[in-house]
Amino acid sequence: MSDTEHRTGSDTGGTPDLPVTRPVALISGGSRGIGRAVALRLAEEGYDISFCFRGDEQAAALLEKELTALGARAFAARVDVTDAEGVRGWVTRTEEEFGPVAVAVTSAGITRDKPLLMMSDTEWHEVLDTNLDGVYHVCRAVVYPMLKRRAGAIVTLASVSGLLGNAGQTNYAASKAGIVAFSRSLAKEVGRRGVRVNAVAPGLIDTDMSAVLGDGIKEEVAGRTALGRAGLAAEVADAVAYLASPRASYITGAVLPVDGGL
Numbered sequence: 001m002s003d004t005e006h007r008t009g010s011d012t013g014g015t016p017d018l019p020v021t022r023p024v025a026l027i028s029g030g031s032r033g034i035g036r037a038v039a040l041r042l043a044e045e046g047y048d049i050s051f052c053f054r055g056d057e058q059a060a061a062l063l064e065k066e067l068t069a070l071g072a073r074a075f076a077a078r079v080d081v082t083d084a085e086g087v088r089g090w091v092t093r094t095e096e097e098f099g100p101v102a103v104a105v106t107s108a109g110i111t112r113d114k115p116l117l118m119m120s121d122t123e124w125h126e127v128l129d130t131n132l133d134g135v136y137h138v139c140r141a142v143v144y145p146m147l148k149r150r151a152g153a154i155v156t157l158a159s160v161s162g163l164l165g166n167a168g169q170t171n172y173a174a175s176k177a178g179i180v181a182f183s184r185s186l187a188k189e190v191g192r193r194g195v196r197v198n199a200v201a202p203g204l205i206d207t208d209m210s211a212v213l214g215d216g217i218k219e220e221v222a223g224r225t226a227l228g229r230a231g232l233a234a235e236v237a238d239a240v241a242y243l244a245s246p247r248a249s250y251i252t253g254a255v256l257p258v259d260g261g262l
């Protein structure tokens with residue numbers, strides 16, 4: 001953990017330096033792609049960032065450095081979101097070291113695309129365990145402290161696949177449809193106690209995840225959007241940052257497509 005303290009004080013030395021409290025954002029799958037863009041965006045908006053990743057330590061270390069350069073405290077935790085206890089420990093440590101989590105974003109996700117007839121049980125379960133159980137584990141861990149404080153915003157990453165369905169993605173689409181229903185239901189449970197829950201449903205976004213599709217498929221999908229192109233991770237991050245912010249104070253249980261008009 002990089003633990004840069006943020007202090008202000010008079011250059012004359014007459015006033016003692018005082019710690020400045022920054023709100024804390026927790027992001028699953030923050031080391032690459034959309035989660036990374038969200039981390040940078042929220043750091044620019046003044047948040048300290050705690051993010052988890054599964055394996056890519058180099059990417060996590062690089063992001064930690066960039067966040068620190070933006071003036072944020074950064075905590076990179078190697079935690080697999082399928083591990084409920086690991087996620088609980090990460091959230092607890094974040095709150096102990098950085099303070100209450102104001103915003104939680106669930107971006108950790110994987111694909112194992114295949115027609116259903118060729119899909120193995122492992123490919124089905126890996127995707128559901130990571131994408132859907134992972135969201136459950138993160139939200140279960142952050143929501144109680146948020147409810148106690150009667151404040152908090154959760155943004156989940158769904159997908160247009162979960163809204164429209166997509167051949168070759170029965171496992172992924174089912175997990176993302178589950179995230180939509182989960183987010184809307186949780187929003188109804190916790191809204192009266194000051195916690196908002198919204199989902200963002202990206203279309204085709206240029207990240208490592210979509211790189212495996214190959215240029216042909218990407219061009220074909222991009223061609224079906226109103227804007228005629230794939231989106232950028234930063235464009236999804238803007239939507240996430242908006243839903244997480246007080247500017248969205250009357251928005252909860254919403255699913256915001258960020259898909260270029262697919």
Ligand code: NDP
Nearest residue numbers: 029031032033034054055056080081108109159205207209
């Ligand atoms: P990337 O593959 O670029 O990044 C995935 C991130 O999730 C990485 O930081 C990865 O960490 C982390 N991660 C994966 N599995 C786990 C796990 N079990 N535990 C903890 N962290 C994990 O994906 P994107 O940024 O493209 O996708 C982000 C989210 O947006 C996903 O939920 C995805 O389904 C959704 N989405 C993406 C779209 C796209 O076109 N890119 C479209 C629609 C939705 P590590 O590197 O260590 O493995």
